[in-house]
Amino acid sequence: MAKVNISDNVINRLPRYIRYLDSILSAGVERVSSAELSRRMGLTASQIRQDLNCFGAFGQPGYGYKVSELRQHIAEILGMNTTHTAILVGAGNLGQALLSNFRFGNSSFSLIAVFDVDPAIVGKTVSGIPVYHSDDIEKFIQGSKVDAAILTLPGYVANAMAERVTNAGVKGIWNFTNEELPSAAKGSIIENVHFSDSLQVLSYHLMESKN
Amino acid sequence: MAKVNISDNVINRLPRYIRYLDSILSAGVERVSSAELSRRMGLTASQIRQDLNCFGAFGQPGYGYKVSELRQHIAEILGMNTTHTAILVGAGNLGQALLSNFRFGNSSFSLIAVFDVDPAIVGKTVSGIPVYHSDDIEKFIQGSKVDAAILTLPGYVANAMAERVTNAGVKGIWNFTNEELPSAAKGSIIENVHFSDSLQVLSYHLMESKN
């Protein structure tokens, strides 16, 4: 189904479309034109139509797009109607915050296990998910299908862990450490959430605004 | 100092340069060529030279770049040697995780206050930072210079709060909510950390890898 060669720019915009469509959907709007969307989102109508037409023709000439239909199409493209299994590695502050804060139920990911090295937490559950010892992670991955690993562990062990989980068969990594993960790069999919990169970019723009 | 019209693509790569330079710096490497950096980072040497030359000529023909010098230049560009003051709004799980987890000491941001509405936490300190009631946020901003606000509060109050802090004089927002912040857009700088966008992109690539 997936067409080849769709640029990352396009993919990265899809979640924003979802966000806006959800917002006008909850406001009861049934249909929307690319011109109307472009006004709200600060893109050009042309770009929106180009983006969508990478995946198919979802609109009707002279009418526009059915909001709920379009939303459903994009959700499908993003795999939001598929279930991916995931494990979380590192149940420290950040890991626990993610577990209790992030609505995995609204995502396409099902969290099936947590791993940590702290004896005080191994064997318990966090937000209803069982916590196992990190030593057992390969065994677990080989026993259950695990699509993705969420890395919320200290940076200095991130690379080694990325290598371990990908060697054991995990396909994707959601990387919350401020590390590059080059050793895991062999064909695995890495999505980085680099807090400090983002903060440095904010810092740059603050500087710029002062000039 | 800031030259105009430097593309976001370039700015967004700068933190990565910092990361790699730090890594080879701590390995004791003193000099590096654009070719060597390009191999490590998976960019072209041309692109690296183009990126850097947006800001000045930091290298020596026939020699390359002094790692520590180049690192220092980029840090300067990113405002990492300036101090920005920041407040954090919303001391729930995510806010507290950020407070205890993220090394603000390594950043150019100095966190001077936390705001929340929970009486159980107002008046105390979290990670050494005093917590005030959100009602007093305008008063505080007007009394102290506040460059940026970190939003780690529930999504449904994010827009209203963004508007409040920018009206009170805050210039930048580090937005951890999964909300767009259109109402704060009038001239303020917004850096988004949209967890679910990132996860949806990971989901897309996982789908793609299965095709």
Next chain:
DNA sequence: TAGATTGTTAATCGATTAACAATC
């Protein structure tokens, strides 16, 4: 039908890559 808006091709713009003279 007339008006609106799509899907899609063509034109433009900007970003990346290649090339090379300058120079350490």
Next chain:
DNA sequence: TAGATTGTTAATCGATTAACAATC
């Protein structure tokens, strides 16, 4: 000096924007 590698201009490539015939 000869070799290496920069800074920078030119060429290429890709992404965005504009235009418009097709069509609901």
